[in-house]
Amino acid sequence: MKNSTKSNYLNGAEALVKLLDKYDVRHIFGLCGDTSLPFYDALHRLNHSIKHILTRDERSASYMADGYARVTGKVGICEGPSGGGATYIVPGVVEANESSISVISFTSDVPTTSYGHFPLTELDQKALFKPLTKWNCVLSKPKNFAKDIRRAFKESTTGKPGSCHLALPFDTQTAEVSEKEIWIDKKHTRFPAEPKKPNLNKLKKIINEISKSKNPIIISGGAIKNAFAEKELQNLVEKLNIVFATSVTGKGTLSDDHPNSLGVVGSNGGSIFTREVLNNSDLVIFLGCRAGSVTTEKWQYPDKKKKIIHIDIDPSVIDANYKSHISLIAEIKSTLIEMNKLIRSHDFKGDLIVKNVKKKKFKKFIELSEDNKSPIKPEKIVRELNNQLPKDTYVVVDPGTPCPYFAAYYNFKKSGRYFITNRAHGALGYALPASIGVQIGKPNNRVISVMGDGSFGFAVGELETAVRLKLPIIFIVISNSVYGWIKAGQKTRFNKRYFSVDFNRTDHCKVADAYGLKTFKVETPQELKSQISEAINYKSGPCLIDIITQPLQDANAPVSEWIA
Numbered sequence: 256m257k258n259s260t261k262s263n264y265l266n267g268a269e270a271l272v273k274l275l276d277k278y279d280v281r282h283i284f285g286l287c288g289d290t291s292l293p294f295y296d297a298l299h300r301l302n303h304s305i306k307h308i309l310t311r312d313e314r315s316a317s318y319m320a321d322g323y324a325r326v327t328g329k330v331g332i333c334e335g336p337s338g339g340g341a342t343y344i345v346p347g348v349v350e351a352n353e354s355s356i357s358v359i360s361f362t363s364d365v366p367t368t369s370y371g372h373f374p375l376t377e378l379d380q381k382a383l384f385k386p387l388t389k390w391n392c393v394l395s396k397p398k399n400f401a402k403d404i405r406r407a408f409k410e411s412t413t414g415k416p417g418s419c420h421l422a423l424p425f426d427t428q429t430a431e432v433s434e435k436e437i438w439i440d441k442k443h444t445r446f447p448a449e450p451k452k453p454n455l456n457k458l459k460k461i462i463n464e465i466s467k468s469k470n471p472i473i474i475s476g477g478a479i480k481n482a483f484a485e486k487e488l489q490n491l492v493e494k495l496n497i498v499f500a501t502s503v504t505g506k507g508t509l510s511d512d513h514p515n516s517l518g519v520v521g522s523n524g525g526s527i528f529t530r531e532v533l534n535n536s537d538l539v540i541f542l543g544c545r546a547g548s549v550t551t552e553k554w555q556y557p558d559k560k561k562k563i564i565h566i567d568i569d570p571s572v573i574d575a576n577y578k579s580h581i582s583l584i585a586e587i588k589s590t591l592i593e594m595n596k597l598i599r600s601h602d603f604k605g606d607l608i609v610k611n612v613k614k615k616k617f618k619k620f621i622e623l624s625e626d627n628k629s630p631i632k633p634e635k636i637v638r639e640l641n642n643q644l645p646k647d648t649y650v651v652v653d654p655g656t657p658c659p660y661f662a663a664y665y666n667f668k669k670s671g672r673y674f675i676t677n678r679a680h681g682a683l684g685y686a687l688p689a690s691i692g693v694q695i696g697k698p699n700n701r702v703i704s705v706m707g708d709g710s711f712g713f714a715v716g717e718l719e720t721a722v723r724l725k726l727p728i729i730f731i732v733i734s735n736s737v738y739g740w741i742k743a744g745q746k747t748r749f750n751k752r753y754f755s756v757d758f759n760r761t762d763h764c765k766v767a768d769a770y771g772l773k774t775f776k777v778e779t780p781q782e783l784k785s786q787i788s789e790a791i792n793y794k795s796g797p798c799l800i801d802i803i804t805q806p807l808q809d810a811n812a813p814v815s816e817w818i819a
């Protein structure tokens with residue numbers, strides 16, 4: 256094996272480490288394997304500023320990279336070995352790609368010389384990742400090695416950001432790569448890069464249409480958060496005094512305290528009151544939002560006759576669900592900057608509309624949150640956490656009970672990326688590993704991970720990682736011994752024909768204790784406040800609060816449709 260035998264050459268693995276270091280990569284999330292050994296050896300031998308975060312499952316590595324990228328704006332890097340490692344790393348790669356998050360996944364591969372000879376772990380990685388990524392490639396030619404890595408960073412960060420995959424065959428890791436190839440384009444270290452500026456004529460038409468409208472509403476997806484354009488958005492909203500709503504992913508783009516912030520609309524976290532605002536509007540402006548099934552309650556609200564303006568970097572979302580009156584394909588931050596320059600002030604009375612709706616929307620929530628009967632209501636958990644956590648806490652939530660409840664009722668007092676959830680696929684088991692990526696990306700902030708007991712079962716192995724790294728994450732398990740969301744679907748749409756959704760209650764504290772976490776058990780509403788307070792004061796490592804909670808199918812969840 257060559258370890259830089261000639262002075263002007265490196266081996267492929269060394270070249271990869273040097274390139275990643277130049278790309279300002281400071282953390283790699285991954286898990287070892289036979290075919291990755293040259294890469295690990297290069298990480299061990301070379302001088303660099305990269306920390307390798309050893310995970311207990313490749314799926315976690317990709318979710319960690321996703322969470323890390325969401326809060327830092329840097330490219331999230333994950334890695335795993337050939338065969339099982341490559342198949343296990345898929346979920347986070349897909350989630351990031353569809354959520355427009357820059358993630359690059361490297362998986363090592365058997366030597367190109369053994370392709371077709373049935374070596375252990377052989378897999379057509381190119382074919383596997385092709386439909387799941389924005390761009391992918393097998394680094395099979397040393398001559399193209401650095402060029403292809405640069406292409407991955409470029410593809411991942413420009414246009415609609417997304418994920419890329421690179422397969423690293425064993426023999427390219429040990430082959431010679433010229434040192435002259437070790438250069439990068441700094442623009443591609445963060446996303447979104449090389450923003451596409453808006454067409455000003457179209458933008459003027461959009462502004463004219465907004466000026467003519469009476470009750471316009473903005474619905475934003477995750478793009479503004481991803482572009483760190485919250486300030487520009489706030490300027491626009493205040494200039495127009497317009498109603499501002501979001502998808503689940505966009506939650507927190509504008510602080511929930513802001514007078515114009517309506518909150519989340521749609522079937523998961525919306526309410527009949529937010530829907531009413533949408534019904535009363537005469538113009539809907541989708542900003543960086545794909546208008547998917549959840550945000551639009553299966554394309555019912557807004558109804559198809561509504562006048563639509565659609566602004567997005569991704570041409571494929573335009574007119575996919577609603578015929579737009581005017582559309583604009585451009586990067587969101589540059590668009591907001593130009594809009595603020597061109598638009599004149601209006602008073603669409605957004606603050607008044609929002610005030611009215613919020614009063615109605617929170618009435619029942621407050622009532623239920625004050626109920627002191629067992630089992631503990633999800634409303635009480637959200638309210639208590641909201642009362643006690645610092646305002647710059649990152650809240651990472653799973654599907655099931657956490658998503659709709661936090662989307663609807665958690666009150667973010669600061670604009671930004673504080674709410675993180677996986678809305679592309681909504682796969683169980685995201686919040687635990689993603690929160691690890693978030694805490695590594697934001698070491699000075701509090702991070703909480705709220706999961707269902709179903710999700711806990713998917714991801715529990717990473718508690719060891721959190722303990723090993725002494726990350727002060729607060730893990731919260733909504734313990735209801737059921738796949739509650741699905742049971743609620745059986746209740747509402749299948750006449751309570753419950754089938755194969757209940758499971759035994761796990762003592763999550765005992766499990767967490769075995770991993771070395773500090774634990775808190777909450778069985779009655781009376782214990783909730785003090786246990787949360789103690790958990791927040793505990794900062795020397797991860798802790799877990801196990802909360803015996805009202806099952807989702809019996810709760811008053813802010814969900815209008817269980818079958819998305």
Ligand SMILES: Cc1ncc(C[n+]2csc(CCOP(=O)(O)OP(=O)(O)O)c2C)c(N)n1
Binds near residue numbers: 710711
């Ligand atoms: C990987 C994966 N498998 C299945 C589903 C379908 N699904 C959506 S919600 C849900 C139940 C969630 O149960 P739990 O985590 O216990 O939360 P609860 O609804 O009980 O609060 C299931 C199975 C999914 N989202 N992801």
Ligand SMILES: [Mg+2]
Binds near residue numbers: 708737
């Ligand atoms: Mg459950």
